[in-house]
Amino acid sequence: MSVYAIGDLHLHFQSELKAPGQQGGVWKNHEAVFMHHCGALLRPEDVLVLAGDHSWGRNMAECEKDFAYILSLPGRKVLLRGNHDMFWDAKKTAALNGRFEGRLFFLQNNYYPYRDYALVGTKGFTFEGPFYLNARRQVVDWDRAAEAHARQLVDRELARLRISFEAARKDGFRKYIMFLHYPPTNILERESAFTLMAEEYGAEQVVYAHCHGQSRFFDSIQGTLHGVRYRLVSGDYLAWQPQLILD
Ligand SMILES: [Fe+2]
Ligand SMILES: [Fe+2]
Numbered sequence: 604m605s606v607y608a609i610g611d612l613h614l615h616f617q618s619e620l621k622a623p624g625q626q627g628g629v630w631k632n633h634e635a636v637f638m639h640h641c642g643a644l645l646r647p648e649d650v651l652v653l654a655g656d657h658s659w660g661r662n663m664a665e666c667e668k669d670f671a672y673i674l675s676l677p678g679r680k681v682l683l684r685g686n687h688d689m690f691w692d693a694k695k696t697a698a699l700n701g702r703f704e705g706r707l708f709f710l711q712n713n714y715y716p717y718r719d720y721a722l723v724g725t726k727g728f729t730f731e732g733p734f735y736l737n738a739r740r741q742v743v744d745w746d747r748a749a750e751a752h753a754r755q756l757v758d759r760e761l762a763r764l765r766i767s768f769e770a771a772r773k774d775g776f777r778k779y780i781m782f783l784h785y786p787p788t789n790i791l792e793r794e795s796a797f798t799l800m801a802e803e804y805g806a807e808q809v810v811y812a813h814c815h816g817q818s819r820f821f822d823s824i825q826g827t828l829h830g831v832r833y834r835l836v837s838g839d840y841l842a843w844q845p846q847l848i849l850d
Pocket of ligand 1: 611613655656685813814
């Protein structure tokens with residue numbers, strides 16, 4: 604029994620593809636490539652965490668075929684909310700869990716038990732700019748209004764993440780893997796409220812997605828910092844091979 608993770612499937616079986624960069628290269632037939640890798644790797648008892656940005660559909664009706672695909676993947680599927688997941692009203696996570704009970708688990712304000720670990724998580728948020736650069740490509744300023752708005756979103760996501768950790772802790776869990784859709788830090792930060800929360804609870808790993816394309820893969824932390832292992836699992840970074848998180 605193992606835990607695997609990957610993010611950013613960006614499925615669009617019945618909706619419009621809104622990112623032109625997701626057509627060629629590693630994105631070509633990515634649904635089939637990913638399904639093939641999953642079939643070769645995952646056993647029914649394994650857990651597959653899908654770290655957000657599941658579908659380009661704007662609502663549940665536009666996601667039906669995407670959900671049929673996700674349901675057909677092997678393993679027990681745990682879903683995180685991505686910034687593009689319009690079908691997922693943050694206030695209706697319990698309703699989604701009711702609707703897909705026993706088939707999919709939606710991770711927000713709750714946790715998923717795996718052996719003596721709790722898989723905790725939330726969408727997260729990171730202020731990604733715009734940053735303004737000088738001629739030497741040094742950051743000299745940034746969009747302060749966007750940054751102020753980002754602070755509100757970060758606070759809301761931190762509250763949700765704490766609810767997730769506390770629900771697990773209340774049930775006796777002391778070992779945690781923390782999942783985010785957004786990277787825990789932006790290109791200017793060395794730590795953030797999310798990395799501090801991971802350290803506060805003693806999370807062993809922080810697993811995140813959202814960063815697409817060569818130029819974005821190293822926007823945030825990779826490797827070990829203050830005893831926490833950080834891993835990017837966006838699908839194009841992994842070339843659609845699910846990342847082993849826990850064996
Ligand atoms: Fe994405
Ligand atoms: Fe995203």
